[in-house]
Amino acid sequence: MKKRLLLLIVVTLLAAMLIAPVAAQDRPDLLIWADITRAPALEELLAQFSEEFGVTAEVQEIGFGDIRSNLTIAGPAGEGPDILIGAHDWLGEFIQNGIIVPIDLGDKAAEFSPSALDLFTVDGVLYGMPYAVENLAFFRNTDLVPDAPETWDEVFTISQELVDSGAAEAGWVLPNTASYDFYPVMSAFGGYVFARNEDGTFNPGDVGIGSDGTIAAGEYVKQYVDGGYITPGIDGDVMVTLFTSGDAAMMMTGPWFLNRVRESGVPFAISDIPAGPAGQGAPFIGGQGFMISAFSENQLLAQAFLTDFMATSDAMLAMYNIDPRPPAYLPALESITEEAMGQFQSAGANGIPQPAIPEMASVWGSWGNALQFIINGELEPADAYTQAEAQIVEAIGTISAAPTSVALVGTIQTFLGCPGDWDPACEAAFMTDNGDGTYSITTSAIPAGEYEGKIAFDGNWDRNFGVDGTMGGDNYMFTVPADGTELTFTFNTADNVLTIDGAS
Amino acid sequence: MSDAAITSNVPRADVGSVPAPRAPFSLGKTILFILRALLIAFLIAFALFPVLWGISASFNPSGSMASQTLIPQGIDSTEKLFRNYTRLFNDPQIPFWRWVGNSLFVAGFSAISVVTISSLSAYAFSRFRFKYRRNLLLGIFLVQVFPNVLAIVSIYLMLLQIGKYIPALGLDTYGGLIMIYIGGGMAVNIWLMKGFFDTVPRDIDESAMVDGATPSQTYWLLIFPLVRPVLAVVGLLAFTGTLNDFLLARVLLTDRQNWTLMVGLYSFVEGKFSDDWGVFAAGALLTAIPAVILYLFLQRYIVSGLTAGAVKG
């Protein structure tokens, strides 16, 4: 009997070995990960590339989201691709893990839309070759709404008329847990997600989900809820279903639902985002592009493939044809006559890049929930967004708790009586709490010279602030004109900015 | 155990059903019968209505899962009606039959292995008395209670390692995938089978052992035929579970040609703004067919009661 048992194990193993496909195929020179939509176009392009240059190349089809999650496992294990297609907002995670390498587009950079390149640029370094940009635009059913509404107030009036007269079940609809979809409304009322630094980067220390503008946008939506024009239970799919069945007159969506709207036969037109008190509504701009894996053995070839083969009108148009989204490659964009693409572009002309910083992951859930509270009638807009901001700030771990200590750290610390410089735990460098949200320290012990400094909370480096109040930002540089000058350093916890009186 | 033998055994076949075997009044019997029929009708409606809804979605050319009506609207030609199915069968990008073949192979092989390996363990736990038997049994159960948040990462790395030295059990092989599936639900299967084995009267194998049969002879000749219902149940559960899995398979199978059907179908809807729900629904409903056919075939083992017959005989 035991014989039979052991035999069984052996037979099972053998059978699995014999029948299973053996994975040890030769690895091609170039391996690309792409999702089901884009893989077929790339397969054809790669066949051309192989033929032309004698390099073996293959596409491996992976689900779009799986590209992101699998890469972080497969890449370091040596099983990853050389090139992958991904969204620009993956950059934060990838860079944090050193998974992708910078791309050098050389002369070709001039042929890409600058705003698309911005999406893939982090700290001044380009990490991807963009191929498509996308954003929301305003859709209307032209039978019900012949002219494009200019302002959100108009949208509300039209919605009211349509529903009250029974011409449509709903006027303008948006998903109940909208965050990305809500941003264009929010921005028209002056709301924001993260404040932007002068160089255009986002400052995770300044969250605008609880700002007055966002709350005003919430109040705007509340009018619909109070009048019964927007009801609970709408998600993205339901929104499009309502629009394509003619039940809803207006919505915002992107190029990804264009085909579905077209096929429904509903007469529609695309226009810019309506304006609010703070001006024209701005959508988030997102981008998709090619990135090169840091674990690729063939980074030079990957780069040459991208700059010399993919960055051409033919290749970019092939990608466009299989999945129509406005190309980031200008020569390809110019040759496209499709009207809708121009309309999306126009709607996105004032758009801002969707933040790709890792902190953004903490925003989506709370941000979307706030709108749900408003639509379910559970909270007032002010409460909903104030609470959401509190959650986000806590999750990001920035200024949530009052600091236990605020230390002035830098090259001046020894003069303040510290054992060494750059020591966030040195009590001699702790600033005094003025009780009004500011902390300060005054000294005249610093000799003339050039210095660098920063602010650190809690006696450690977990929360430290540099120029412009940016968390983990650059050092403040200052010059003390003469020995014995009285200097006052004041740190304001409202914006985390340090001001220095007496030095330049 | 021919069909005739089963049907001739009517009183036993009704065992456990609600109508009492000796209901004295025919009126009560009728009411009970009507009640039973109504209940069954309700259950069937409850079970099948969402399925019909899914079928309707699979004929919906607009690719939405939020299908509004039972009869898909906006269909003016057979081309539109069968668009999702046509695409599934004819799109050169979708090696549908290959995926079906892969799925059936993986699911079939896993199910047979699961049944074999688990039943041997269950027999030992049910019939042999050895030290720490209960602890081992409990241990096996506890180990699989663990919410394995990192399982996929560690399993991926494990297969990668094994694959370096045993290519047939590495990543992107059915060997590796099947191995993971067999290990997956082992504890539950062993417990399910042991529970069933325990209900098989011990005098059957004890008398055989007295007659000089070895444990393996006892198992294969006496016990095995008696426990076929539970083997069929476990086999069916393993088969269906494997057929419908995509979480593991999509990480472990990389080559498109090697994908199972669910992995292939899932790729249509995985993207954030995917628009291919119709194709997904069409394929997913077809996935249910093999399991249903298998159940139809295995039902005679599951429901028609061989244990009781054997006891009587």
Next chain:
Amino acid sequence: MGDSGGSPTPSLNLAAAVQVVLVLLVDAFGGWLAFNIFQDGNLFFALAIVATLVLITAIVLIPSLWPLKWISPALALMILLSIYPLLYTVYIAFTNYSDGHRYTKTEAIELLGERRYLPEGGSSYASTLYQNADGAFALWLINDAGESFFATGDGAWTAVTGEAPADYNGFAPLEGGAVFRALSAVDGVTFGDEANGVQVQSRNEASGFAQQWVYDAATDAITDRATGTVYVSDPVLGEFIAANGNPAPFGYWVSVGFSNFSRIIESTLSQGPLVRVVLWTIGFAVFGTLSGFALGLLTALLLNGSHPSLRVLRTLLIIPYAVPGLVSVLVWRGMLNSNIGIIPEVLTSIFGASPPFSSDPGWAKIAILLVNVWFAAPYFMLIASGALQSVSSSVYEAAEVDGASAWTSFWQITLPLVLVALGPLLIASVIFNFNNFFLMEAMFGGGPPIAGTSAPPVGHTDNLISYTYRLAFSAGGTKDYGLASALGVVIFIIVGLLTLVQFRLTRSWEQVSESV
């Protein structure tokens, strides 16, 4: 029979010998595998394989362990596929393995070391790749000033004048596809002498790159030579930290003791709604299982029999189980949607109003339980109809003689006997539902949200797993596997204790069956 202390039949010497040989073969092969895996640096996995081998060998060679032979295939698979990942998770729970800390220190240093930069004063050239008959590569370079050079891979750097030659010391320029094919061979290779070393930057450019990140073991610090900043390794945080507090692009993972666990305790203490989450988790686990079991058993009883029509009905009822779960959840979601769903539509036309399934906490829970019953009932019908067969009809006949009614015989005979067979299954099902992440996430994404909570956001239909998933993988912006593993361990302890309690409660069942 009991423990007879060894194989009951003595005439199996040949078989025994075959077994020993087979075991030795398996050991040899497994040992080779474990050794190789150990050499690859994967100590834990190698140990798991060795443990499996020792176990199998012991079972085969020690006669008194013969009953375990029957269990050995299951045990072997279990060690490799359950226990090893379990221990691995426990191990990760004590580390800071997360985004930004995904590599070992050595790997992190190596990965940073691969980065290169153009030092100040370094030159860039337009370049042409050359190759000679031996396959060696060389570069023809032109700098911004228009001067040209010829650099070879073996250290020669020659200033040359004039146009790029068609032949230079046996080297000929590469063209077209040959350039592309050569790129992988010249990737990272330095051409020219020490003073003028260049690396290929692209198909037609080369630059005097240098390694950007250099690690110094003596000071345990890594220097970014592009800025000159020195980042000192902090073995407690697993980071390289500069004097101004800024960390290097990424750190490495280190053991952090119990800090993941103390974070869990802190964040659970600060979470008011955690009690709600736990109650819903347990409530769903228990009610979800009981309702599915009740309906499944009812169905099995109603349809027990061999009439062909019953066979057809049973097959129809199994369909919900056979349809992939993802598609069913999506269909249910659509059907329950208050804007376009058929169920609210029908309810409204009958009662004039319909419950808000997705936005009301109570109704959302009811909707989830409803969908769960739909999923679970066929599963229980399947195993219950199998188990019903074990209820020998002679028991019923005896009961009938005693004059028991159908109702009594159900409660006193059918149910206890079915429970004997299904008891552990019910426990397993409770556990499965306790950890049911899929249904919670797929139905309403945990929603509707609970107002006024601290981070991360929690919903009314979040269970422990979906809540912790959010805590570890989306709040804070990084995927924190260390925290997730620690949560896994905590939940395991809770669920494990629950399981033990349930087994204690059901211990009597097995004794009942053993006396049958």
